[in-house]
Amino acid sequence: MENERNIAGLISEKEKSLALFCMEAALRHGAAQVRVSLSKSVLDTCGMLNGELDKVTHSADRSVFLNVFADDRYGTFSTNMLDEKELESFAAQAVESVRTLARDSCRRLPDPERTAKNATSGKEAGLYDSRYEDMVSEQRYEIARGECIYGKYGQGSDGIRLVSEECEYSDSVDDNFTADSLGFSGRHTETSFAVCSEVTIEDRAGRKYSGYWWDSSPFAGNLATGQCSDAALKRAAAQVNPASHPGGRFCMVVDRSVSSRLVSPLISALNAASIQQESSFLKDSLDKKIFSDRLTMIDLPGSTGKPGARLFDSEGVATCDMDIIRDGVVRTWYTNTYMSLKMGIKPTVEGVSRPVLMPYGEDSLLAGAGEIMSKCGSGIYVTGFNGGNCNQTTGNFSYGIEGFAFNDGKITHPVREMVITGNMITLWNSLLYAGNDARACTRWQIPSLCFENVDFSA
Amino acid sequence: MQTCRLAVMLHFKTDMDKQAFQDRFRVSIPQLERLVGTALSQGGDYCDLYFEHTIYKDLLLKDGEVSSGSFHIDYGVGIRVLKGDKTGYSYSESTEMADMLCAAKAAAQIAQAEAPDDGKRYVRHNPKTLSDADLYPVRTGWETCSPVWLMSMLGKLETLVRAKDSRAVKVLARTAWSESSIMMFNSFGELTCDFRPLGSIVVSAVFSENGVNESKTSSRSFRQGAEMISDRLLEELAADVVSGIDARFQAVRPKGGKMPVVMGAGASGILLHEAMGHSFEADFNRKGQSVFSGMTGKKICDSSISIVDDGTIAGNRGACNYDDEGIPGQKTYMVRDGILESYLHDRVSARWYGVDPTGNGRRESFRFNPIPRMRATYMENGQATKEDLISSVKKGIYVDEFSNGQVKIGEGDFTFYVKSGFLIENGRLTAPVKDINIIGNGPEALADITGVGNDLKIDNSTWTCGKDQSVAVSCGIPSVLVRSLTVGGE
Numbered sequence: 001m002e003n004e005r006n007i008a009g010l011i012s013e014k015e016k017s018l019a020l021f022c023m024e025a026a027l028r029h030g031a032a033q034v035r036v037s038l039s040k041s042v043l044d045t046c047g048m049l050n051g052e053l054d055k056v057t058h059s060a061d062r063s064v065f066l067n068v069f070a071d072d073r074y075g076t077f078s079t080n081m082l083d084e085k086e087l088e089s090f091a092a093q094a095v096e097s098v099r100t101l102a103r104d105s106c107r108r109l110p111d112p113e114r115t116a117k118n119a120t121s122g123k124e125a126g127l128y129d130s131r132y133e134d135m136v137s138e139q140r141y142e143i144a145r146g147e148c149i150y151g152k153y154g155q156g157s158d159g160i161r162l163v164s165e166e167c168e169y170s171d172s173v174d175d176n177f178t179a180d181s182l183g184f185s186g187r188h189t190e191t192s193f194a195v196c197s198e199v200t201i202e203d204r205a206g207r208k209y210s211g212y213w214w215d216s217s218p219f220a221g222n223l224a225t226g227q228c229s230d231a232a233l234k235r236a237a238a239q240v241n242p243a244s245h246p247g248g249r250f251c252m253v254v255d256r257s258v259s260s261r262l263v264s265p266l267i268s269a270l271n272a273a274s275i276q277q278e279s280s281f282l283k284d285s286l287d288k289k290i291f292s293d294r295l296t297m298i299d300l301p302g303s304t305g306k307p308g309a310r311l312f313d314s315e316g317v318a319t320c321d322m323d324i325i326r327d328g329v330v331r332t333w334y335t336n337t338y339m340s341l342k343m344g345i346k347p348t349v350e351g352v353s354r355p356v357l358m359p360y361g362e363d364s365l366l367a368g369a370g371e372i373m374s375k376c377g378s379g380i381y382v383t384g385f386n387g388g389n390c391n392q393t394t395g396n397f398s399y400g401i402e403g404f405a406f407n408d409g410k411i412t413h414p415v416r417e418m419v420i421t422g423n424m425i426t427l428w429n430s431l432l433y434a435g436n437d438a439r440a441c442t443r444w445q446i447p448s449l450c451f452e453n454v455d456f457s458a
Numbered sequence: 459m460q461t462c463r464l465a466v467m468l469h470f471k472t473d474m475d476k477q478a479f480q481d482r483f484r485v486s487i488p489q490l491e492r493l494v495g496t497a498l499s500q501g502g503d504y505c506d507l508y509f510e511h512t513i514y515k516d517l518l519l520k521d522g523e524v525s526s527g528s529f530h531i532d533y534g535v536g537i538r539v540l541k542g543d544k545t546g547y548s549y550s551e552s553t554e555m556a557d558m559l560c561a562a563k564a565a566a567q568i569a570q571a572e573a574p575d576d577g578k579r580y581v582r583h584n585p586k587t588l589s590d591a592d593l594y595p596v597r598t599g600w601e602t603c604s605p606v607w608l609m610s611m612l613g614k615l616e617t618l619v620r621a622k623d624s625r626a627v628k629v630l631a632r633t634a635w636s637e638s639s640i641m642m643f644n645s646f647g648e649l650t651c652d653f654r655p656l657g658s659i660v661v662s663a664v665f666s667e668n669g670v671n672e673s674k675t676s677s678r679s680f681r682q683g684a685e686m687i688s689d690r691l692l693e694e695l696a697a698d699v700v701s702g703i704d705a706r707f708q709a710v711r712p713k714g715g716k717m718p719v720v721m722g723a724g725a726s727g728i729l730l731h732e733a734m735g736h737s738f739e740a741d742f743n744r745k746g747q748s749v750f751s752g753m754t755g756k757k758i759c760d761s762s763i764s765i766v767d768d769g770t771i772a773g774n775r776g777a778c779n780y781d782d783e784g785i786p787g788q789k790t791y792m793v794r795d796g797i798l799e800s801y802l803h804d805r806v807s808a809r810w811y812g813v814d815p816t817g818n819g820r821r822e823s824f825r826f827n828p829i830p831r832m833r834a835t836y837m838e839n840g841q842a843t844k845e846d847l848i849s850s851v852k853k854g855i856y857v858d859e860f861s862n863g864q865v866k867i868g869e870g871d872f873t874f875y876v877k878s879g880f881l882i883e884n885g886r887l888t889a890p891v892k893d894i895n896i897i898g899n900g901p902e903a904l905a906d907i908t909g910v911g912n913d914l915k916i917d918n919s920t921w922t923c924g925k926d927q928s929v930a931v932s933c934g935i936p937s938v939l940v941r942s943l944t945v946g947g948e
Contacts, residue, residue: 022511049745053571057796058548059721079531080551085607090531099528100605101517104525137567163746163868200747208749208868249715277520277628279673387864387873388895393673396711396893400864400873416871417947419895421711431879434537456716457895457946 017228122189211236251379281395301353308354367440663723722858727933840910912939
């Protein structure tokens with residue numbers, strides 16, 4: 001096994017020069033403004049099936065993305081063929097293509113006043129772990145193998161048999177260098193280490209149930225290893241013997257592992273591009289009280305060393321911590337330079353970084369789903385979503401759910417084949433509690449949630 | 459108005475100029491053999507190389523103007539080594555020999571894994587050639603087509619939509635296309651080449667009435683050249699996107715519960731893809747994860763039902779001259795006359811089960827190893843008419859547009875979001891419904907099908923399957939009556 005340091009995933013000075021060459025070429029061919037971005041990544045995975053090595057992969061990617069503004073026209077282009085001759089031809093084609101499009105005077109680079117000035121090494125966001133450089137195949141195999149429980153788990157007295165177990169360890173480095181013709185230059189580098197496991201079990205009657213669990217971290221030392229299969233098995237076993245449950249209006253507790261599913265439609269609806277196209281249920285919402293006082297969500301890109309931290313967005317605009325929704329009042333529409341000019345509103349940033357939904361409890365903060373269930377008494381505890389959708393224009397949603405019924409704060413039985421329906425604005429106005437248990441490994445910091453009077457069909 | 463420059467590019471798949479493909483990727487047969495030798499140097503059983511050069515372009519009409527467009531170039535080679543049923547995979551974005559050798563060595567590592575000899579071997583498969591004809595002949599190459607003409611067609615589409623329904627306040631129209639040159643070489647010395655066009659056109663509109671907005675999207679996608687963009691297609695798309703909007707403004711959520719469901723012909727085929735098709739993919743069965751594991755040869759539904767996965771429909775989004783392992787495109791019966799006849803195989807599962815691959819080894823790009831994937835999945839016609847099925851239901855629901863389907867492979871549980879449909883009351887369609895879910899269990903729903911219509915329709919929308927990787931597929935179904943499914947409503 002080779003023992004060289006894994007630095008091939010980091011952008012070299014020569015590659016930076018190639019990116020800048022591409023930008024210069026586009027300008028030479030007649031572009032008025034250009035932004036160039038070079039993305040490079042390396043991903044290694046080691047997969048186990050039923051306790052044995054099943055798959056190893058090594059992926060290395062490197063692409064140049066070009067945003068060309070020419071004659072009040074705009075286009076985006078990319079290539080992974082990175083030599084000067086190819087890039088010269090690529091840049092010429094890009095400018096030629098842009099010139100066939102219709103004029104749009106709102107297309108331009110962001111004002112240099114708004115772009116980040118301090119992202120020079122790529123490591124300022126604190127998401128790079130140099131231990132990545134020392135990772136070798138044997139270590140990957142050992143970590144993946146350490147997740148496995150297949151063979152250690154015989155048929156239980158309850159008649160449950162472990163049918164299949166798939167575990168995977170992966171590590172990666174992503175490095176991005178972005179520059180524009182108005183002088184912006186920024187770099188963002190991050191490492192990631194992850195483990196996951198999926199377990200399928202069979203009960204005495206031959207019915208199958210599956211469970212999944214994972215952990216990840218930008219830092220090798222913070223990765224919780226050796227636990228995924230146990231957690232996945234517990235999640236699968238907990239679903240055995242589901243009972244039918246009548247439909248009706250119930251209190252709904254949503255587990256932290258899936259609660260971001262209900263936040264995602266809000267974030268999408270706050271995108272200025274959706275609002276401008278009248279396909280957002282949050283149009284006309286800026287600075288208005290739309291939701292319950294209990295809902296506060298902030299964006300914290302400045303959380304150095306935590307997933308989602310970043311110093312600049314995809315336009316190079318400097319990020320900052322800000323309110324998204326404060327006490328139910330919408331405070332931010334995600335508005336890039338183009339949408340700002342098109343809609344005549346103040347620009348913000350292009351997309352969310354690290355949304356954090358703040359804990360809420362009437363008397364005191366509640367740690368997690370268990371405490372919330374105790375507080376609520378009875379209802380449905382949702383641990384997974386199975387299909388469904390939110391109509392982005394109206395906010396009406398319908399999701400298949402799986403989870404458990406609970407009574408007197410205690411889980412009574414698993415439920416399946418249930419659906420929740422409603423409207424996003426109504427749902428978030430019925431927020432009762434938000435826990436304090438968001439998983440550290442996720443970029444979206446969404447804790448366990450509780451809503452009252454949710455429509456369930458069964 | 460400018461029109462497309464016609465370029466005659468008709469060809470037959472056996473006549474692909476293999477030397478031109480080698481030139482494009484700057485490799486020779488001896489070099490390919492050296493790469494395979496390096497990849498197998500650690501003791502692998504089988505190796506294949508997958509070269510890809512894809513050019514992707516799109517144009518977007520928004521606010522009445524085609525003011526944004528893009529193109530993307532992707533180039534590289536994926537190298538796979540198999541040792542038993544274990545996989546080593548690596549790829550290179552450069553076809554310089556040194557870079558490819560480095561990737562081959564990385565993939566070769568899998569052979570160091572302990573793999574007891576199970577006596578099964580990878581073998582050369584004599585292709586079941588159904589036809590030598592190219593399944594996606596191109597009359598007008600996308601690269602030779604004038605972007606100005608395409609822009610004018612998007613403008614025409616917007617005009618048609620607005621003319622058909624004055625409530626349209628926003629119209630987005632987008633066309634995208636790609637042309638992929640694919641070259642595959644394996645350790646049996648087989649060299650296979652394919653040229654794959656894929657075009658799509660999508661229109662989305664937001665309609666406003668009395669301060670309430672509703673939206674609808676319609677699309678078409680084919681493995682064809684730019685000749686697929688025609689006035690007739692624009693007319694069809696515009697009619698499609700405005701159809702049912704009155705009903706959508708009036709639609710309500712019905713009272714939920716268990717009830718009979720009539721699936722409309724065409725787009726309801728997504729249910730077949732998600733709830734049944736994935737469970738027939740051989741990787742899930744090989745690992746014992748699928749609810750249909752160990753059930754080949756068994757009766758799983760009514761004898762009137764046959765379910766097919768077909769890679770041989772010319773011009774279809776799921777058509778494959780060859781799959782991504784070099785196996786010729788085929789039509790595979792998963793269920794014939796109610797009996798589970800075959801899983802969908804790639805080379806790995808075919809070896810494991812001791813059967814021929816079915817041409818389902820597909821991948822998103824050279825960055826991914828192939829796994830069993832569907833192509834065009836549909837149910838064959840039955841005897842009933844759509845009206846027969848609806849009139850047989852006293853109280854139930856008719857659904858004709860779905861999205862966001864999801865299935866749990868082990869359990870077979872599925873959920874689909876219904877975008878539009880109608881209540882069925884006393885055998886007649888009555889109030890329109892929307893924004894509800896249908897949930898059920900794949901094997902149970904299959905066994906619960908009590909009527910199959912005679913109106914099979916393949917839906918040619920831009921369906922993309924996302925099982926770990928994205929691949930283009932299509933689906934279809936005749937009208938079908940399922941005796942009982944859970945409908946999520948008020």
